[in-house]
Amino acid sequence: MNDTTALDAYIDAGTALLGIPVRPEWRDAIRHHVRVSFDLARTVLDFPLPDEADPAPVFSA
Amino acid sequence: MTSDTAARIAADVAVGRRRATDVVTQTLESIAARNPALNAFTAVTAERALARAAAIDASVAAGRPVGPLAGVPFAVKNLIDVAGLPTLAGSRINRDRPPAAADATLVTRLEAAGAVLVGALNMGEYAYDFTGENTHDGPSRNPHDTGRMSGGSSGGSGAAVGGALVPIALGSDTNGSIRVPASFCGVFGLKPTYGRLSRAGSFPFVSSLDHLGPLARCTADLALAYDAMQGPDAHDPVCADRGAEPAMPTLNDGIAGLSVARAGGYFRAGTSAEALSALDAVATALDATREIALPEAARARAAAYVITASEGAALHLPRLRTRAEEFDPAVRDRLIAGALIPAAIVAQAQKFRRWYRAAVLRVFETVDVILAPATPCVAPLIGQKTFVLDGREIPLRPNIGIYTQPVSFIGLPVVAVPVPLPGGLPIGVQVIAAPWRETVALRVAHALEARGIVHAPEPPRDM
Numbered sequence: 001m002n003d004t005t006a007l008d009a010y011i012d013a014g015t016a017l018l019g020i021p022v023r024p025e026w027r028d029a030i031r032h033h034v035r036v037s038f039d040l041a042r043t044v045l046d047f048p049l050p051d052e053a054d055p056a057p058v059f060s061a
Numbered sequence: 062m063t064s065d066t067a068a069r070i071a072a073d074v075a076v077g078r079r080r081a082t083d084v085v086t087q088t089l090e091s092i093a094a095r096n097p098a099l100n101a102f103t104a105v106t107a108e109r110a111l112a113r114a115a116a117i118d119a120s121v122a123a124g125r126p127v128g129p130l131a132g133v134p135f136a137v138k139n140l141i142d143v144a145g146l147p148t149l150a151g152s153r154i155n156r157d158r159p160p161a162a163a164d165a166t167l168v169t170r171l172e173a174a175g176a177v178l179v180g181a182l183n184m185g186e187y188a189y190d191f192t193g194e195n196t197h198d199g200p201s202r203n204p205h206d207t208g209r210m211s212g213g214s215s216g217g218s219g220a221a222v223g224g225a226l227v228p229i230a231l232g233s234d235t236n237g238s239i240r241v242p243a244s245f246c247g248v249f250g251l252k253p254t255y256g257r258l259s260r261a262g263s264f265p266f267v268s269s270l271d272h273l274g275p276l277a278r279c280t281a282d283l284a285l286a287y288d289a290m291q292g293p294d295a296h297d298p299v300c301a302d303r304g305a306e307p308a309m310p311t312l313n314d315g316i317a318g319l320s321v322a323r324a325g326g327y328f329r330a331g332t333s334a335e336a337l338s339a340l341d342a343v344a345t346a347l348d349a350t351r352e353i354a355l356p357e358a359a360r361a362r363a364a365a366y367v368i369t370a371s372e373g374a375a376l377h378l379p380r381l382r383t384r385a386e387e388f389d390p391a392v393r394d395r396l397i398a399g400a401l402i403p404a405a406i407v408a409q410a411q412k413f414r415r416w417y418r419a420a421v422l423r424v425f426e427t428v429d430v431i432l433a434p435a436t437p438c439v440a441p442l443i444g445q446k447t448f449v450l451d452g453r454e455i456p457l458r459p460n461i462g463i464y465t466q467p468v469s470f471i472g473l474p475v476v477a478v479p480v481p482l483p484g485g486l487p488i489g490v491q492v493i494a495a496p497w498r499e500t501v502a503l504r505v506a507h508a509l510e511a512r513g514i515v516h517a518p519e520p521p522r523d524m
Contacts, residue, residue: 010401011401014400014401015397015400015401018378018381018382018400018401019382020378020381020382020385020397020400021382021385022385022397023386026390026393026394026397029390029394030394030397030398032394033370033394033395033397033398033399034398034401036366036398036459037366037367037370037398037399037401037402040363040366040367041363041367041402041406041410043359043360043363044360044363044364044367044406044409044410044413045406045409047357047360047413047416049409049412049413049416053412053415053416054412054415055408055411055412055414055415056269056411056412056414056415056418057269057411
């Protein structure tokens with residue numbers, strides 16, 4: 001399965017589960033942005049953080 | 062022209078040398094004459110403004126105090142609530158909302174200081190934009206070349222102040238949306254520390270990253286507006302519970318004793334000759350020979366991108382499900398992609414944010430101010446889709462904010478200062494300080510202005 005096929009399958013499944021209608025002519029742009037998001041996400045995930053690291057937002061009761 | 066400063070207007074009005082009514086009338090005439098070329102305003106609140114001005118004139122005549130911004134016209138990005146107007150946030154969908162029942166906190170505070178609201182300003186849809194283009198209202202236009210972008214998403218704010226229609230405007234900045242139009246339109250912009258100014262009564266984008274702040278034509282006006290808006294606000298859970306720390310009293314303190322460095326590494330890679338030239342001019346004037354690296358800045362930008370896309374999509378999910386056709390296509394397609402980002406990635410980006418904050422605060426143990434470009438290039442042409450960065454042609458829209466995103470990601474205060482380039486368009490430099498030290502960034506900006514290194518260029522007279 002190539003990158004485009006995998007991304008299209010992911011977009012089809014994800015938008016269907018979320019109930020977002022997608023016109024065929026929007027597909028190329030959405031695929032581009034999903035690809036960019038996952039490329040940048042990889043940069044974030046590649047950075048080693050300890051299990052104990054807290055996220056930035058802190059809830060105060 | 063209204064290149065009158067807010068400080069001068071307020072001083073004149075307070076002593077009865079000028080009437081607020083005359084100032085506001087002149088401003089309204091100027092907007093009527095020149096807004097068609099700039100497309101900065103989406104609503105002009107003439108009746109309200111004239112009533113407010115008359116009340117100020119009555120106070121002056123009666124000897125009552127009128128505040129440090131008496132009679133100063135200002136306008137706000139149309140995601141900020143103005144009583145009686147629907148809060149558009151640059152969208153078509155929000156036109157169906159009922160008019161705002163009350164003004165946003167910052168509007169109330171500016172008017173309490175004597176300022177006079179004259180209208181609401183154009184912006185990129187739902188603030189997911191760096192260009193100032195808008196499919197519903199048309200693009201706001203650069204006052205120094207109306208064929209070029211104002212920058213966004215606070216495009217109308219940049220165009221209105223850069224075009225000298227008003228001395229002060231409010232914008233919002235999630236990833237650069239005050240600093241980018243300030244850079245392209247040649248004005249000063251303050252993105253305060255995250256949590257400094259109340260966002261109550263504004264339409265959100267990414268709560269984790271949203272800031273409001275002023276744009277102005279000089280540092281004194283920026284500081285005056287900023288000082289009038291500070292203070293806690295129970296209506297914004299992010300707004301810090303700390304008292305006002307006014308910038309005006311120390312604005313003239315100079316830069317003696319401050320350590321200033323320029324950001325290297327990520328912030329130098331591949332930027333344009335114009336951006337480098339502006340940065341060099343500012344750094345040289347401040348004797349900033351030291352270069353420091355903000356650790357993992359590229360990763361910070363990536364994390365900001367992911368959080369923005371995901372939180373923005375979460376905000377708009379109900380509208381994406383039911384009214385997707387009514388969005389600006391450029392915004393809609395990015396939001397749909399953002400809705401598909403797994404939560405695990407966003408959680409990791411928020412963990413990285415805390416790590417990055419600690420790492421950058423260590424840098425601020427040895428330096429007071431860091432200088433960086435505001436934008437990688439001068440204002441592109443309206444409609445332009447790509448630009449060349451580091452020798453590569455890349456998409457313009459998502460990359461205009463590459464130098465602003467790693468800074469706002471951890472909420473650092475920044476003053477974007479305008480550097481007029483010889484015979485060309487202006488471009489901004491970011492004067493970045495440690496959290497809660499807006500006063501330091503404003504002092505440095507003021508010193509640069511006093512030495513003539515930075516200033517807001519006058520718009521063309523024939524505009």
